[in-house]
Amino acid sequence: MAFLSRTQIVVAVGAVLLALYVLDLVRRRRLSEEYSLLWVLATAVIAVLGFSTPLLVWITDLLGMMGAASTVFAFGLAFAVAMLLYLSIKLSRLGFENHTLTRDLALLRHELDELRTRTSGEEGK
């Protein structure tokens, strides 16, 4: 395996370690399978680019990048942006659901209090 640069080795090894850590998080139920998918895919792509120099050179030429290392970082950055957008969407949805739940909880709580007051009033009769 002929590496182009030391950066490439660092990135590739880092990607593999990160993938292992992500899988371990899933094992310990700290991360849901749904979220792990994007991470595993991204780390796999980065690792493949890092270890397979011919592929990396080919993609670098294809995209007209200045250097092979830039290609690896470009993929990493693209992933980071995708992940952030994905999280923003998820957050918005969670916020919306949270809103709805809060309102429902408030109304139910009110109804419960009303019912309690009414029942205790009837018992007193």
Place this chain on the structure above:
Amino acid sequence: MTSPARVLVIIPAHNEEDSLPGTLAEVRSKAPGVDILIVDDGSRDGTSRGAREHGIQVVRHPVNLGVGGALQTGFRFAVEHGYDIGVQLDADGQHDPAYLNVLLEPVLKGECEVSIGSRYVTSTGYKAPLNRRLGMLLFSGVVKLALGKTITDTTSGFRAYARPVMQVCQHDFPKDFPDAPLLITFARNGFRLVEVPVVMRERVAGQSFYTLGKQLYYPYKNLLASLMALIRRPV
């Protein structure tokens, strides 16, 4: 309408324990026929307790959702409890319940589904700070562009809503601020808007929903939400 319309005054309140009792007393004395609902939007003071001591119904959000969320809860409540009209009124004493009849009239007559108590339809002596005036001019313009109709007081929190409006809005509602985007949403859903002149006062106590951070975020959010309300398909 054969039987008199059931009206619910919805008062969104966030940390308003100082001004709420006065507002409640005023509504009761000036508009004795209406029911009142306080939506306590996650207050950390005695807002809920104070209202309950007055024998007023209180729905309490466990966390703060903002005035839009509080209003939406009020709508849900009004729809579930069979009210014909919901009136939004600020807890801080800005809105004079004496104008309740003026506000209700066009809705009762079936002339519109939403009536807005406006400071600017006729000169009522209200003087807003400059940043507020600029904002109002901007969003009045946005609404005018979107609807081809002039609503001078887009931020007025003194409004009456017919039941169908509340039915639609209990589920779909622009978050945070019920201003220009909400008005556009109403119109897009085929509801008619009417402005009636009212006199507003300075807030008595407590803190406005519109804090400094929100003042910067507000124009951006409201412009975008207005645009989205316009291009989004009606419910």
